[in-house]
Amino acid sequence: MLYQRLAEAYEKIENTSGSLDKIAILAELLREAEASEIEKVIALTLGKLFPDWKGEPEIGIAEKMAVQVVAQAASVPDDEVKKVVKRLGDIGAAAEELLKSSVQMTLLSEELTVSRVFDTLYSVARASGSGSSKMKTSLLVGLLTEAQPLEARYIMRTVTGSLRLGLGHMMIVDSLALAFTGSRDNRSDIEHAFNLCSDLGYVARLLAEEGIEAVRSVSIEVGRPIRMMAAKKLSSPEEIMEKVGGRALVEYKYDGERIQAHKKGDEIVLFSRRQERITDQYPDVVEYVRDHVRTGSCIIEGEVVAYDPGTGETRPFQELMRRRRKFDIEEMTKEVPVRVFLFDVLYADGEDISVRPMLDRRSVLEKIVDKCEDIGLTVGEVTDSAERLREIFMTALDTGHEGIMAKAVHEGSRYQAGSRSWLWIKLKASYSEGMMDTLDLVVVGAFHGRGKRTGVYGAILAAVYDEDTDTFPTVCKIGTGFTDEMLEEFKRRLADYVLDARDPRVVSDLEADVWFEPRLVVEVVGDEVTISPTHPAGREKIGTGGLAIRFPRFTGRFRDDKNPTQATTVADLIDLFEMQRGLR
């Protein structure tokens, strides 16, 4: 397939606002691609050559190098490129304009194929060590001199991570269903396969090459992360009991980082909630799993919690996040020691355990884990009494836990990869005290600070995630809860995400002073969910206005363990709103 075809489709998608139309345009493109190149088409469309968990290097070209590439390709000085970028607001548009007037173009250039673009970008990503900047630049200049102006627009956006077509994973799933099965009805099979293997390109190739049956038979594999199951929330023990079917495994809810450990012999890989490899952060956890899990191969899940070696008490989540530092890991393991509380097993010695009911899985886990101080199972008890659930909850709080997780134990209580269903329900202290639970919001914009806050942001514009449209509608402006250090930290963390204009996936009626790529997730508490004329979240469903958070405050917690698409959703917000009004 010619890259030109991709570029034309991207342009159409960019100029289309409706998600159904975007899905249809992409489906048409996918239908035309050869089965052997579909993986590359998906990768380029996602703006990522490989899924994160493969641990392949990323393209990540900095602005300065991007300017040099365009300057050399168009034979103009760097300053000229900078001027055009400033005027047009983006390096892609600048490359397009400058190449249109460049003489070098069109002479003998061959037409670019999807494979040629992908392979060159992969070489760029892999170039490392001394001389790699020169190498990257010359590879990209070579590509641009062969590109048509429109192709240059998208190549430059891809390499600078600013493609922003507004096409999330789930919209690509829809497009695949439409392209290869004729209707979106089969989307759930494709989504399920993706949830099991976390590799949309692979699922797409399988679908194109072998059809939907092959996709239905995708199974769990050690070494390939499974998208994690999540929990819903409720505030009444009686309701929880009813929802899970009258009987539950009630476990303490630990406040740490969730990990999925994959073990094959002595080889252990740890994945985060975002399906990233975090093995290097936890050499101690690797050791615990290697020494205390007695299987040839398995996939297990648990919570890693930091503790104080002096008192043995649990330490806050923020402490654990210090492990995210890439250096001094050895020292960090001493400073922030951790324990592991396992709560699930999805695979063991050749068998897919994820399809078994909860208590079966728990008993497999009991058998394979050799418990000790450092690694063991979550505290849990099976009960059919709401009163007992309440007691366990109180004891959980008394012993410093966040609350409880109530898990369904009936025949159908299998592990549901990638979904948030009523099979797991969490109850935390905050809801029982009549307060609203914390929300995880995505920072999409900011307003300049004045007076004491000059030089940092005075307020943050935050959004939820809309799963139906793959967009980020705003829900509040946050101006409180910040210490001076936090404001500095916001400024520093957001610097990498500053945009010249609103991201197409962000929906906002307010005009922020600065717009960001929707990347940073932060924890926020508010007083209640209200109907608002200024915030668009859920507006279509509510009718009378959008939903907003009243009196939002930053809790001080950056949710580095969450992707923006794992933030609080519009559906969560509607649930909360209805719960508040007593409709649920």
Ligand code: ATP
């Ligand atoms: P929260 O902010 O309440 O942790 P979340 O959106 O981060 O919510 P959820 O999936 O809704 O995550 O809540 C479940 C999380 O709680 C799990 O991802 C896991 O990290 C953690 N957890 C702690 N203890 C348990 C347990 N016993 N069983 C399952 N998950 C647990």
